[in-house]
Amino acid sequence: xxxxxxxxxxxxxxxxxxxxxxxxxxxxxxxxxxxxxxxxxxxxxxxxxxxxxxxxxxxxxxxxxxxxxxxxxxxxxxxxxxxxxxxxxxxxxxxxxxxxxxxxxxxxxxxxxxxxxxxxxxxxxxxxxxxxxxxxxxxxxxxxxxxxxxxxxxxxxxxxxxxxxxxxxxxxxxxxxxxxxxxxxxxxxxxxxxxxxxxxxxxxxxxxxxxxxxxxxxxxxxxxxxxxxxxxxxxxxxxxxxxxxxxxxxxxxxxxxxxxxxxxxxxxxxxxxxxxxxxxxxxxxxxxxxxxxxxxxxxxxxxxxxxxxxxxxxxxxxxxxxxxxxxxxxxxxxxxxxxxxxxxxxxxxxxxxxxxxxxxxxxxxxxxxxxxxxxxxxxxxxxxxxxxxxxxxxxxxxxxxxxxxxxxxxxxxxxxxxxxxxxxxxxxxxxxxxxxxxxxxxxxxxxxxxxxxxxxxxxxxxxxxxxxxxxxxxxxxxxxxxxxxxxxxxxxxxxxxxxxxxxxxxxxxxxxxxxxxxxxxxxxxxxxxxxxxxxxxxxxxxxxxxxxxxxxxxxxxxxxxxxxxxxxxxxxxxxxxxxxxxxxxxxxxxxxxxxxxxxxxxxxxxxxxxxxxxxxxxxxxxxxxxxxxxxxxxxxxxxxxxxxxxxxxxxxxxxxxxxxxxxxxxxxxxxxxxxxxxxxxxxxxxxxxxxxxxxxxxxxxxxxxxxxxxxxxxxxxxxxxxxxxxxxxxxxxxxxxxxxxxxxxxxxxxxxxxxxxxxxxxxxxxxx
Amino acid sequence: xxxxxxxxxxxxxxxxxxxxxxxxxxxxxxxxxxxxxxxxxxxxxxxxxxxxxxxxxxxxxxxxxxxxxxxxxxxxxxxxxxxxxxxxxxxxxxxxxxxxxxxxxxxxxxxxxxxxxxxxxxxxxxxxxxxxxxxxxxxxxxxxxxxx
Numbered sequence: 001x002x003x004x005x006x007x008x009x010x011x012x013x014x015x016x017x018x019x020x021x022x023x024x025x026x027x028x029x030x031x032x033x034x035x036x037x038x039x040x041x042x043x044x045x046x047x048x049x050x051x052x053x054x055x056x057x058x059x060x061x062x063x064x065x066x067x068x069x070x071x072x073x074x075x076x077x078x079x080x081x082x083x084x085x086x087x088x089x090x091x092x093x094x095x096x097x098x099x100x101x102x103x104x105x106x107x108x109x110x111x112x113x114x115x116x117x118x119x120x121x122x123x124x125x126x127x128x129x130x131x132x133x134x135x136x137x138x139x140x141x142x143x144x145x146x147x148x149x150x151x152x153x154x155x156x157x158x159x160x161x162x163x164x165x166x167x168x169x170x171x172x173x174x175x176x177x178x179x180x181x182x183x184x185x186x187x188x189x190x191x192x193x194x195x196x197x198x199x200x201x202x203x204x205x206x207x208x209x210x211x212x213x214x215x216x217x218x219x220x221x222x223x224x225x226x227x228x229x230x231x232x233x234x235x236x237x238x239x240x241x242x243x244x245x246x247x248x249x250x251x252x253x254x255x256x257x258x259x260x261x262x263x264x265x266x267x268x269x270x271x272x273x274x275x276x277x278x279x280x281x282x283x284x285x286x287x288x289x290x291x292x293x294x295x296x297x298x299x300x301x302x303x304x305x306x307x308x309x310x311x312x313x314x315x316x317x318x319x320x321x322x323x324x325x326x327x328x329x330x331x332x333x334x335x336x337x338x339x340x341x342x343x344x345x346x347x348x349x350x351x352x353x354x355x356x357x358x359x360x361x362x363x364x365x366x367x368x369x370x371x372x373x374x375x376x377x378x379x380x381x382x383x384x385x386x387x388x389x390x391x392x393x394x395x396x397x398x399x400x401x402x403x404x405x406x407x408x409x410x411x412x413x414x415x416x417x418x419x420x421x422x423x424x425x426x427x428x429x430x431x432x433x434x435x436x437x438x439x440x441x442x443x444x445x446x447x448x449x450x451x452x453x454x455x456x457x458x459x460x461x462x463x464x465x466x467x468x469x470x471x472x473x474x475x476x477x478x479x480x481x482x483x484x485x486x487x488x489x490x491x492x493x494x495x496x497x498x499x500x501x502x503x504x505x506x507x508x509x510x511x512x513x514x515x516x517x518x519x520x521x522x523x524x525x526x527x528x529x530x531x532x533x534x535x536x537x538x539x540x541x542x543x544x545x546x547x548x549x550x551x552x553x554x555x556x557x558x559x560x561x562x563x564x565x566x567x568x569x570x571x572x573x574x575x576x577x578x579x580x581x582x583x584x585x586x587x588x589x590x591x592x593x594x595x596x597x598x599x600x601x602x603x604x605x606x607x608x609x610x611x612x613x614x615x616x617x618x619x620x621x622x623x624x625x626x627x628x629x630x631x632x633x634x635x636x637x638x639x640x641x642x643x644x645x646x647x648x649x650x651x652x653x654x655x656x657x658x659x660x661x662x663x664x665x666x667x668x669x670x671x672x673x674x675x676x677x678x679x680x681x682x683x684x685x686x687x688x689x690x691x692x693x694x695x696x697x698x699x700x701x702x703x704x705x706x707x708x709x710x711x712x713x714x715x716x717x718x719x720x721x722x723x724x725x726x727x728x729x730x731x732x733x734x735x736x737x738x739x740x741x742x743x744x745x746x747x748x749x750x751x752x753x754x755x756x757x758x759x760x761x762x763x764x765x766x767x768x
Numbered sequence: 769x770x771x772x773x774x775x776x777x778x779x780x781x782x783x784x785x786x787x788x789x790x791x792x793x794x795x796x797x798x799x800x801x802x803x804x805x806x807x808x809x810x811x812x813x814x815x816x817x818x819x820x821x822x823x824x825x826x827x828x829x830x831x832x833x834x835x836x837x838x839x840x841x842x843x844x845x846x847x848x849x850x851x852x853x854x855x856x857x858x859x860x861x862x863x864x865x866x867x868x869x870x871x872x873x874x875x876x877x878x879x880x881x882x883x884x885x886x887x888x889x890x891x892x893x894x895x896x897x898x899x900x901x902x903x904x905x906x907x908x909x910x911x912x913x914x915x916x
Contacts (some may be wrong), residue, residue: 188887196887204891347803350891351881381805383877387893452800452881460803 049077064089118164119291119474128490134243136165139490146487147496151720153487154462154497157372158299160486161493163466164291164474167246170401171237171253173281175200178237181256181281182208187216189572190768194226200235202228203394204352205446209571209768210245213252217568217594220509221248227354227446229399236399240292244512246285253283289404291474295486296448296464296497298345302373303484304445304465305341307366307477308359309433310334311440316358319439321406322397329392333357336393339385342377347460349386351449356396361438362473362480363417364431372485398442404470410439411472444468451501456766461721462501500721502603503767504728508552508714509569509599517714520614521549529690533645536693537753543637543705545698547752550615550712552599552730558702558709559734560596567597569730571768576600579736580764583745589737598733601765604713604749605726610758612716612727612749619707619748619757620739626746626759634705634755641692648692652685707748707757710735728765796889797882804845804878807902812837816844816852825851829859829905833867839906845876849901856903863907870904 008015026033050062050069059068063081066074078088101107108117115137124130128139139162142150153159171178179195190209192198199206205227212219222245229236241249257280295303313330316322337357343349397403412420420437422428450463469477482488498505506513525548528536539547556564570576575592579600582589592598606612625632682690702709711731719726727749739747748757806815812832816825832840844852856869875897882892 192884193887196884197890198884344806345803348805348879349802350893351800351802351883377806377808381877383805383879383895386802386879387895449800449802449881452802454801459801463803 049073049080116288118162119471120162120164120478123475123478124162124488124490127488131491133491134165136243138165139488141490141492142488148720150487150489150493150496151500153489154296154493154500155721156299157297158303158481158486159296159464159493159497160478160481160488161294161296161490162291162474162478162488163294163494165243166240166292167243167285167287168290169239169241169246169249169253170284170286171239171281172234172284175235177281181253184213184256185210185252187211187572189574191573194237199226200228201394202230202235203354203389204350205354206352210249210252213256217571217598218509218566220507220568220571221245221252222510222512224249230395231399238399242512244506244515245510246287248511250283250285257281257283286401289401289471290398291469291471291477293467293469293478293481294448294464295467295481296450296462298347298460298463299373299485300464301343301346302375303481303486304467305337305375306373306484307362307480308337308357308443309365310337311358311360315360315434315436316440318436320410321403321439322358324403325397328358328397329395330358332390332392336390339382342375342381343386344375344377345460345463346447346465347450347463349447350389351447351452353389353447354394355445355447356394356398356442357445358397358440358442360433360440361412361435362441362476363414364433364435364438366480366483370483370485396442396444398444398468398470403442407439407441407470408472412438414475441470441473443470453766456763457500457502457721462497495715499715499717499726499728500719501767502726502728502765504569504601504765505715507569507601507768508550508730509567517549524548525694528694533693538639539694539752540639540641541637542753542755543634544617544752545695545701545704547615547694550714550730551698551701552712554698554701555709555711555735556597556599556732558700559732559738562596564597567599568594569599569601569768570733576764576768582740583736583762583764586740586743586745589733589740592733595733595737599711599730600733600736601728601768602711602731603726603728603763603765604716604747604760605719605722605763606724606749607746607759607761610725610749610756610760611718611751612713612725612760613751613753614713614716616713616716616727616729616749616751617705617709618711618713618729618731618760618762619705619750620710620735620742621707621744621746621748621759623742623744625748625757629757629759632748632757634707634750634757636755641695645689645692648685648689705750707750708735708738710739710747713749727760731762794882796885797892798885800881800883802879802881804876804898807843810841812840814840814842816842816848816855818848818851822851822854825855826858826862829855830862833859833863833905833907839904842901842903842905844901844903846898846900849899852901852903856905859905866909867905867907870906872902872904874900874902876900 048063050058050073053069053073057070062068066077069077082088111117115132116135117137118124121137124139128142130137131140132138150159175195179193182194186193186208192206192208194206194208196206198204205225207223207225209223210221211217212221222242224242224245225240227238227240229238239249310333311330312334313328316328316330322328333356337355340349417438421431425432444467446466446468448462448464448466451457451459451461453459467477495505506516508514508517528548537547539545552567553564556567570579570592572592575590578590602618604612604618711729713727713729716725716727716729718724739745745762746759747762749760750757807813814825814829814832829840829842842852842855856871860867860869876899878896878898880894880896882894884890884892
């Protein structure tokens with residue numbers, strides 16, 4: 001062909017110039033440039049934008065709904081439409097979106113004014129049913145019905161609970177004054193005292209029962225845990241009080257201190273020599289500075305060993321709060337914690353020990369997926385580790401409240417942490433275990449031994465750890481524990497655990513227990529009366545006069561001749577052991593004072609068949625009952641109120657008809673109708689009918705059925721640990737001695753909604 | 769050894785000292801037992817107690833072996849040793865020669881806590897020793913699909 005523009009380097013004739021002038025080049029191409037710009041700017045005006053789309057991208061009604069166009073064309077399309085005068089219709093956001101709060105944090109703070117939230121509240125609120133109790137909004141139960149799973153978690157795996165609602169109280173003062181203070185509100189017969197040698201070193205956590213001042217055995221308040229913290233030469237006492245009892249305990253302690261002060265001027269003459277005695281005892285209530293989590297079950301040890309990694313002394317130099325501490329024994333604690341990591345279960349450790357550790361931020365050791373923490377055991381088990389507690393194990397800087405401010409300042413929030421991981425690292429998401437940006441955290445671990453008596457419950461059931469974490473770090477620790485396989489539980493799990501372990505949960509002689517009983521009674525009564533009359537259980541015919549509450553004072557009054565105003569639950573350990581002995585051997589019970597107002601806590605297990613429920617009656621068996629238990633029924637009782645109810649109902653219906661007729665007449669005549677205000681309170685008729693169904697005035701409970709009533713069950717259900725139905729209840733002292741006089745050690749139990757009697761074995765509760 | 773054992777006086781003395789140890793439990797302390805250390809757990813490991821039903825334990829062992837486990841390991845402590853032995857022998861009869869038993873005995877340190885009953889004393893601990901048995905039952909003749 002013609003090689004007209006053949007390049008010289010390839011063997012042609014044309015020579016290319018060495019340089020090109022860009023202006024000349026553009027000028028000679030100006031025609032093409034002009035044509036191109038015109039075609040871009042002057043679009044085709046015959047069609048709209050969306051009509052220029054290829055066929056497979058067109059959608060129906062895309063002119064009205066611009067979301068059906070590709071994103072790049074949407075803006076141009078809306079502009080076209082606006083220019084042509086079509087109003088762009090904004091979709092009104094949903095009602096929920098419109099009503100959402102402007103500032104979420106303000107909204108949360110406003111809600112917390114009524115009931116306080118725990119740090120893990122939002123996490124729980126998404127997964128649990130929440131209830132309001134004791135001034136807090138707490139998780140009651142998980143949204144999935146997880147009774148058995150939670151039991152299995154306590155028995156073989158790990159159950160997690162957030163118990164940060166317990167109030168810590170700090171008491172500063174000389175040990176002798178504190179001892180004197182508490183000697184009037186505790187009793188030595190219920191267990192070891194506050195200043196016992198076992199607890200005063202601060203190596204173990206103790207438990208005491210508190211009473212009103214000088215009223216033992218009456219006036220029970222509750223039980224609380226305490227820890228002594230030795231600091232240089234002083235000792236501080238920390239109490240952990242359940243929120244249902246905080247107010248009572250606070251008022252008692254302040255009263256005691258003020259009355260102590262009043263006596264001081266008289267005694268100061270004698271005590272002028274010892275300057276320590278005049279020092280004041282200061283009580284500070286510190287709600288909200290600690291988060292406390294409870295882990296129950298054998299796997300809780302594995303969860304903790306995987307989540308808590310001790311810090312080295314090199315790292316702690318970076319931390320602000322640690323600057324005032326020179327000797328934290330970090331290496332020894334690390335070694336100790338490592339040596340403990342090979343254990344299977346927390347119940348292999350000395351009971352109730354306290355271990356203070358300083359750990360790395362839990363977010364660094366968190367796995368990315370939920371994994372079960374498993375301990376790799378060696379076959380060798382050195383029993384020396386678990387025999388002795390080293391002296392440095394229990395000390396912790398967490399008790400010093402001055403460092404809490406510093407800790408709070410330097411917390412890295414979760415958002416910041418994620419930013420740190422993704423933006424500042426070379427490999428985003430790579431976790432450096434010794435990251436200096438995250439500060440190390442002091443924590444305290446407290447061991448709970450669980451059951452230690454193999455005759456009562458299997459050894460180690462209910463054992464676990466309590467971990468105390470500074471405020472602000474609740475959620476990081478909680479999520480790490482969850483990721484290592486902890487199952488979370490709520491208040492219902494606390495109740496169930498107390499029941500499975502055979503402990504008394506809110507005993508009826510404490511104010512908190514009485515409130516709880518009242519609340520349950522109201523709830524059950526409301527539920528009962530919401531049912532239509534044909535579906536209601538007729539308790540009068542069954543011979544039960546108080547199905548929703550246990551009338552302890554009436555019971556005690558029936559078993560002695562006098563009127564009972566105040567009663568108490570027996571907590572004296574020696575006496576309880578003696579009573580257990582007499583039940584085992586069917587011999588007579590020891591005599592005690594105040595036996596007329598004494599209730600004995602008992603644990604019932606059904607012998608063969610049957611199912612125990614709340615408020616069941618514990619009855620005295622007759623001699624022949626053991627042989628014909630299968631046919632033992634309570635005969636039907638007469639219901640004298642039935643006729644009255646039917647009559648009342650008829651009259652009421654007539655009245656309603658009459659009043660309706662009147663109303664209709666008035667309306668027709670055009671008179672202004674007398675509109676009565678609707679109140680939530682039930683009318684007179686309803687109240688009277690309720691009285692006829694369930695008379696509230698009860699005089700006597702002992703002889704309502706064919707068998708005498710000894711006591712009641714406060715809690716009864718199928719116990720998974722025993723694989724049979726069990727119950728915890730209270731029996732009057734005189735009643736139990738009556739039972740033993742007959743040389744019987746088994747009782748009859750009858751549920752509230754049934755006429756059948758079942759035989760049950762009775763024993764005293766071991767940990768009251 | 770033989771003449772010492774035959775001597776009636778020394779035997780009596782041994783019995784007396786043994787009896788004296790048991791007769792007076794310490795009134796100042798309450799004995800609280802701790803959980804014994806557990807060997808490695810797994811699907812084919814069973815811990816035998818005297819409390820559970822014998823038939824239930826036997827059925828569980830049978831199920832494990834027939835489901836295809838190559839071996840099962842039974843652990844027993846103290847009074848449960850007899851139950852363990854019974855189970856193993858019954859299984860041998862049931863499987864009529866297709867399984868073999870290997871037995872190991874040992875002793876385990878059990879720790880007890882002495883909880884003080886008065887304010888002046890501190891917690892103490894004591895170590896007891898208990899004999900343990902570990903029986904390994906493995907199948908020698910596997911049929912059909914269970915073969916390797």
